[in-house]
Amino acid sequence: MAFELRDVALVLPDRRIGTGSLAVEGCHISAIREYPVAVPVRAVLPGLVNCHGHTAMTLLRGCGSGLPLKRWLEEAIFPVEAKLTPDDVACGMTWGALEMLAGGTTCVADMYDFPREGGRALAATGMKGNVCRVGLAFAADNPPGRLEECIRFVEEWSDGRVVADICIHSEYLTNEPFCRALAEANRTLRRPLHVHVSETAEEHKACLARHGKTPIAYLADLGLLDCGGYAAHCVHCTDGDFAIMREKRVTLVHNPSSNMKLGSGFARIPEALAAGVNVALGTDGCASNDNLNMFEEMHLAALVHKGRLGDPTVLPAWDVLDMATKNGARALGRSDTGELAVGKKADLCVLNLTRPHLKPCADLANLLVYSAQASDVEQTYVDGELLYDRGVWPAIDAASIRADVEIRHSRLFSCASE
Ligand SMILES: [Zn+2]
CATH class of the missing domain: 3.20.20.140 (Metal-dependent hydrolases)
Incomplete structure (x- = not known):
């Protein structure tokens, strides 16, 4: 698989915020191109x-x-x-x-x-x-x-x-x-x-x-x-x-x-x-x-x-x-991930930056730590594979897991009080 995330803000390894694009080929980050993006609407950070x-x-x-x-x-x-x-x-x-x-x-x-x-x-x-x-x-x-x-x-x-x-x-x-x-x-x-x-x-x-x-x-x-x-x-x-x-x-x-x-x-x-x-x-x-x-x-x-x-x-x-x-x-001994760099595994977290609590953005690192919420995450990739996409887990039947969780929870807690 190959794709490119364009016109995004990037959390780069040397404690630097960049703007531009990040390309993925197979399970790796294949290219990072930096160019000015006036108002990026998404940020990409390492998973x-x-x-x-x-x-x-x-x-x-x-x-x-x-x-x-x-x-x-x-x-x-x-x-x-x-x-x-x-x-x-x-x-x-x-x-x-x-x-x-x-x-x-x-x-x-x-x-x-x-x-x-x-x-x-x-x-x-x-x-x-x-x-x-x-x-x-x-x-x-x-x-x-x-x-x-x-x-x-x-x-x-x-x-x-x-x-x-x-x-x-x-x-x-x-x-x-x-x-x-x-x-x-x-x-x-x-x-x-x-x-x-x-x-x-x-x-x-x-x-x-x-x-x-x-x-x-x-x-x-x-x-x-x-x-x-x-x-x-x-x-x-x-x-x-x-x-x-x-x-x-x-x-x-x-x-x-x-x-x-x-x-x-x-x-x-x-x-x-x-x-x-x-x-x-x-x-x-x-x-x-x-x-x-x-x-x-x-x-x-x-x-x-x-x-x-x-x-x-x-x-x-x-x-x-x-x-x-x-x-x-x-x-965890995983030197191939944890940073956005060419050759690293494409384990990515993509955030929507348009919501009220994320505007304006003077300092993205600061914003990610003090203001961003987990619910701002739009997409999550592991080894270049899209595993979460705007409320949906493409490979998982979340509704059936949720039903199973409720059944098991009821059984565990009714048993525990016996
Ligand atoms: Zn513990």
Whole structure:
């Protein structure tokens, strides 16, 4: 396939806004021609990368609202998740992918149960994703077969746009022998680690009490970060943690909506960037957000740190745009996407610039972060393929998925109260 988006504004790699056209051949950007366009009515930016999610939790949207993390997990989330079937996960994944595509997101890092079914459902939508089999080991002994399953999943999984990484849920839900064994296996697998880190003060302090070190230091000492990784939340990470993350090429995934909704706190993002840590953005799951809207995450990230530090100069719009695009692509080992440049994959988000809240436009980067909405996205392309077009997902029967979501939601929540 070949096409050209003409007379558009372009968000270019060197933190520059251009105007002109972008051509696609096959799955790659084949040409970018810059020329003056007086009033561009559309903007093209790299597809957004949601670097931490539990996409199938769309079925649990809003579940447990108002509870702090530990009670939220134990009282609201785990009882419903115990009822989830592989087909539920596939349905929730598809529904979440439709939401993300409609908001310009082209790639997601997903952590959830039944990853084969979820991964297949994600691949069927055409979106890109890094999926994983979650390593969980509550008791002193490893659950039979779980480690082997995690390893097999990485070895066997390959579905074009969807790839597999290694994963443990967190230090507090995974025992040390399991972590050591997974780190040993990863000397061969050589995949980055997807993990939750220092989300709450309580979790961070409990790790210090258990191991005499922070969660990041604990994971690093076990060898689990030897092939890099991406750590969600990092709300209570220290300067020492940032030094380890930089050295080990571990990305900090900022989840401002989730951290505020669960009352977990504010990750020290400007400080992490100053320490040389790669920072990306994620929505987290739909029960702690309660949507998969990366424009909202950009907006919040740009605002909360200025308020927290009393300093309007921190996290300028370009820093936030990088977090939502190329930094996320780097975290997921996808050097072929995340930027509008010739030769990169044509993962594109096309925005309508004519709506009242987007006019006039003095500074497009600023406008995208502070004023644009996910609903301004007109088209989303992955590998040059049009997957969302003005309210329609050409390859997906959205009405039947929506009906399926309602049926499954009713069953899950009627069962959960029994
Ligand atoms: Zn999470």
